[in-house]
Amino acid sequence: MIDPTLIGYGTFIVLVALILIGVPIAWAISGVSFGALFLIYGIGPTISQFYTTAFSSAGEFLFSAVPLFIFAGQLISKARIGEDLFDTMHKWFGRLPGGLLVSTVSASAAFGAVTGVSAAAVGTMAKVAMPEMIRYKYDVKMSAGAIACASTIAIMLPPSLLLILYGLQTETSISKLFIAGIVPGLMMAFVFSAYNVIRCSLKPELGPPGPRFSWRERLVSLGKLSPVVIIFGVVIGGLYNGFFTPGESAAVCAFSVLVYALVTRRVKLKEIIEAAYDAVSLSAMVFAILIAMTVFSRVLIATRVTSDLVDLISSAGLNSYVVFALFILLLLVLAMFLDALGMILLTLPFMFPVMMGLGFDPIWFGIVLVLMSEVGLITPPVGMNIFILSKSLPSVPTIQMFQGAWPYVALCIGLVILFTIFPQLVLWLPNSM
Template identity: 35%
Template sequence: MSMTLVALLGVLCLFLLILLRMPISFAMFMVGFFGMLYMTSPIAAYNVISSGIWEQLSAYSLSVIPLFIFMGELLFRSGITEKIFAAAYAWIGHFRGSMATTTILSSAGFAAVSGSNTATAATVGTIALPEMKKFGYNRALSAGSVAAGGTLGVIIPPSSVLIVIALQAELAIRDLFLASIVPGLILVVLFIATIGLLCRRRPDMGPAGVRSSWSVRWRSLKGIIEIGALFTLVLGGLFAGWFTSTEAAAVGCIGAMVITLIQGKLSWAVLNEAIANALKSSAMILMLVAGAVIFGRFLTITRLPYMVGEWAAALPLPAIMVMACILLIYVIGGALMDAMGFLIISIPIFFPVALALGYDPIWFGVVVCIVTSMGAITPPVGVNAFIVKSLDAELRMGETFRGVGYFIPPYLLCIALLLVIPQLVLFVL
């Protein structure tokens, strides 16, 4: 049997196991191990399990994952989100759709220190959904703004997804974080513009609130000084070269503990809960990384990534068309399965293709992060949509998916802009 056929059968078996609801990490481990067993020998396969996984998981750079997750878990419990929401509403509350816009801005603010789409959606949604209901907002728009805003958690740094992409593709975490800021801001602007257009067309979807006085506006900024200082210290220090990625994450953890203490929310119970949740999330990611080591070695032995790259580079099509097809695969994959899992499976295959087509590796990492994050609001998986539904018993699933549907076009427009104008990602490097 040819190596190409073995590789294709391996990929097919992987997706079949995932469809049978086997955890992605276990599916990658099983397919990769038995594939290497067939292609090489039992000794070689066992060596990869013993030495390959240890070599990857003992890497110092991996320590950044639990640290950033722990920082986000602490801030999730600090009560800082309420202050971000109040400050945003004080400045723009008198516009139509201002509550939904405030939700997007609050999500962007919390995303800047959390790194998780689910944590962002759950935290902001707990505050925003009751407020929008009180002001008579359209329920679909309310749900859509919370779910879409939550996806900013994996785009605006620090992001656990960007960290995993950096580790998988052997890229600098600092460069990926820096390059993702502008695309994240573009997405925020497009989301806000979408809300404005919807509320201009149908004013009843998002009634205007009360205009706050200037004294209230200035006072509201006091509530977000801590979060701004932490964001500046962690990412500013990282970009300026004061810290490595791991040191920046450690500083962020200390800062998050200080903020939680200042807010009067730090206790042993809160600390234990934050540590436990951070360990659970980190263990899930590390299991995916371990599975990816085995599956990636199997693909390397079969030379599938290189053959796909050579085939794509030889196609009689412009590189931008081939890349558009690759991104379409990521859109579909992100909609059908967990974004993190799909990235870990697909990067070993498509990253060499992007390089063969002449695309910058940092650009590719940022764009696939954005594309797969759209999967968090796209049926049938749409994990953020289900989180929002769980926050409000009166919301119907149909309303939630109709709401997130409003934000798919701005996502696609952002992806198209980055595809046509790659310098939007790269000019900051």
């Protein structure tokens, strides 16, 4: 009989190889998990593990939050709320050096606060913000980098899909994860905006100030923010005060967006059906990945890989922050080859037990892990946000987009260091619930 530990390490190596060559994550994880369990238990118990896991995992009430939040995000994209957000931010911040860049960052943060998916923010801002930046002769490289990177804020702010997946996989409170993401998300928006203002102040040709708007125009434009403010306030306020569970808050969010879309007639019936179809398709993919990850976690338990890793690190006597720094370096390397979802799902089964064994807070670690996964969306050669942007802006070379994104990678790493030194920046809001 093959040593289960060898099976465990072999499974991980094969899994990494499959993901790197482009095999869909759900298929890769399911395939290696099936093979490992077959070698350990045989065909009968392996099949039993798969179908019992599928029913028990997909039957959890928390899973209902996934399709509902995705549906809300799809509707918001089709309702052209992103255009309203950018227009409002442009009127308030456009006069600053690099004002259109600041407007893009601010609008992306607000857009992400009601969608939780960065891809939607990239596509929307590419259509809305880039023509304005070209019109005012902004540096193309800096403009493209700002659009791609500002959209990553969406997966930090609630209702972040990645935070939901993290909570489901680690049995961490999704409500507290949502609340914990607010301050880091707002800090990201502030730091990104400050960088753009400072750099464009030093080199005005990169992003000259835009036109001046009257106070009346600015105040009137705030009315366009009301849907986002109301929806975000109701959902997050309900979570913070304990009125809603994550599943219930997702239902409230989806219902609120649907009512807004119907009342304002911004979305046709055909588009609502399309949004529902897209939500079902994406949710099916997410469910398949979650079920596969649940089975994979059983492989790690059966092969004792995770417990052996925890014992090895504990016996080595390394300082907990040294271990954390090594993990961050590993995440930086993986960010070059994996997208955000793949990186989190691949590393979570190993890193989470180790970090908990070293005494780190699970909510804090979730925020840091999601922040590092954002780096994976903007670094070559994968850089999912960059490639989404390149489809919307074929005239801009991809290499220039990556060059424009590098300063934001440094800013994200700086924020990780800041949150490590001052963890209460992440934890004070969820701890007050």
